[in-house]
Amino acid sequence: MTPSTPADPPRLEQPVVATTAGRVRGFWRGGCATFLGIPYAQPPVGPLRFQAPVPHEPWEGVRDATTQGATPQRGATGITLIPEPSVPGRSTLNVNVFTPSPSPDGALPVLVYIHGGAYVSGSIASPWYDGRSFARDGVVVVTVSYRLGFDGFGWIADAPSNRGVRDWMAALEWVQGNVRAFGGDPDRVTIAGQSAGGGAVLTLLSMPAAQHLFHAVWAMSATIGVITPEESEADGRRAAAVARVEPTVAGWRALTERQVRDAAADLVAMRDLHGAQAVLSDGLRIAPAVDGDLIREPVVRSLARGVGADKPLVIGTTDDEFSMIVDDHRRWLRWVPVAPVLAVLGLPRRRRRPYLAANAALRREHGTAAAIGRFVTDALFRRHVARIARARAARPGAATWAYRFAWVSPTRGWSLHCLDVPFFFDVLDAEGVELIAGDDPPQPLADAVHGAAVDLALRGAVDWDPWAAGSTMSRVFDHPAPASREQADAYDGVLPLT
Missing domain, CATH: 3.40.50.1820 (Alpha/Beta hydrolase fold, catalytic domain)
Known part of the structure; x- marks a missing residue:
């Protein structure tokens, strides 16, 4: 707004x-x-x-x-x-x-x-x-x-x-x-x-x-x-x-x-x-x-x-919360197969193949470092969205809306941890925002994220479909237009971790 x-x-x-x-x-x-x-x-x-x-x-x-x-x-x-x-x-x-x-x-x-x-x-x-x-x-x-x-x-x-x-x-x-x-x-x-x-x-x-x-x-x-x-x-x-x-x-x-x-x-x-x-x-x-x-x-x-x-609960994450921790390792990670790194990071063998299959497109498009960063993000943050939304969907009357914040920082190269905060508060002119969101952060994206938060406070609901039995619809906040859209498989990549 x-x-x-x-x-x-x-x-x-x-x-x-x-x-x-x-x-x-x-x-x-x-x-x-x-x-x-x-x-x-x-x-x-x-x-x-x-x-x-x-x-x-x-x-x-x-x-x-x-x-x-x-x-x-x-x-x-x-x-x-x-x-x-x-x-x-x-x-x-x-x-x-x-x-x-x-x-x-x-x-x-x-x-x-x-x-x-x-x-x-x-x-x-x-x-x-x-x-x-x-x-x-x-x-x-x-x-x-x-x-x-x-x-x-x-x-x-x-x-x-x-x-x-x-x-x-x-x-x-x-x-x-x-x-x-x-x-x-x-x-x-x-x-x-x-x-x-x-x-x-x-x-x-x-x-x-x-x-x-x-x-x-x-x-x-x-x-x-x-x-x-x-x-x-x-x-x-x-x-x-x-x-x-x-x-x-x-x-x-x-x-x-x-x-x-x-x-x-x-x-x-x-x-x-x-x-x-x-x-x-x-x-x-x-x-x-x-x-x-x-x-x-x-x-x-x-x-x-x-x-x-x-x-009512609204729950979501940025797409690459902690992917920035691989920034200093990109050079050598490009030569390393993903599976052994995931094993070192503690992903059990029984979950490794399903997880790699669910995220194959990300690995092909963005490489090993992005895949490793996404796993850390998924394990620490994104899997909780699916676990909690699915658990509450099984309870009558428990309304749960999920979202993804997908816009990529022009200065850091990821949709990283904390990037969504100034959009949530709609304070794009605040000190330090330019370091993570660039000199011209998109106001329409703040209108969408902040507007949804205002909706929840005003009326106890937001304007996209909640998770329910057989439905995993989520809102995706992104830019350029549309600043938000619906996506049925927004958290499919984390399901092997749940």
Whole structure:
């Protein structure tokens, strides 16, 4: 959806909204009232470190919400596809709110966004997570920070499990109690996320304890895995041994933030093809884990049992999420048969031949490197689309729409991880977008992707056929025109992996 023309006139007064903890002051940008760094929980420091989130204490007067709050992410994280700055400070459990109507008289749909970053990085201070275009189109946006890395997800003997997941739930509880004051309807909340954020919203969809907190789901490039209680404990004990502390709250609290990160460094996700091999075999080690309490069983199994079946779901990926990890290996991969590489990457023999047959056209047209990159993408991301859509299709009333984002980056040569995010938010002019989408990213593609997200928030549905028994129709987002089309076999290439 294209920006309004002419632009909304500037508003001189600053909007003030009363939350359950106190009043906050934001600022206007055209027709979007923006509130930054609103705390939904107490700072997770001191006696609250490694504990479940606690609602923020009330404050007196009017709290300034015109600058980004502190982020759980610390320091520079190296070259990333999405610019996600770190903001220092102690009060890191915050939300940003973007609304066209900061008044309790409104009843607008709400979109709550959970950022990605492999559960160890990411920041709601990113200019790519600006909700101004959703606000323009009548949707209130809330972006959520949460504890990352070992602080959020590591096993500690006497600490609450899945603290990062508890943060998501606390933020959603804050939305239920406060979004009406910002013009939103707490009975029309869509949760959305990309990468680890996509895994987050699917985790929430699969949790009986979270069902009252939202009403629809959009999962982008979701990465999900199965960390058993035994594996989680083993990883936690190993990290404590590295740090030379007892695996207890007292032991971990004796360490600085940096020391905690260093102790858990071996659990962090892949950075190259070798790392991809480890993740393909073992999965993410810092992530939500089955704990028998908050998360009772793996995501796909829970969804197949019908948990969340009453919530509409849109799920999809880019075509070549992680194919860029083969860029440095193209020269030698051209001389290597595909099958042995797939074997090294852990694809069992019984699945290898069917998978190669299903992707023969890709290999012929684009070569071995593209085929290897596609396998990594399929194993980590795309197969989950087919598994979840098929599982939910077997449940009466569970509406699931699948999509592919197929447009290829003119600067990176792939339809790669994160490329779809600025199109989803319709922020093609944001800082850093040109590095991944070129100097002239196609606005019609943003209109299609963002427009579909607005549709889901507004009416709980999108305008293409859902998966059903015997039907696997998916929307393909691409450019040039048509910016979107339907395709019945969009995920056939991953079926041998499911």
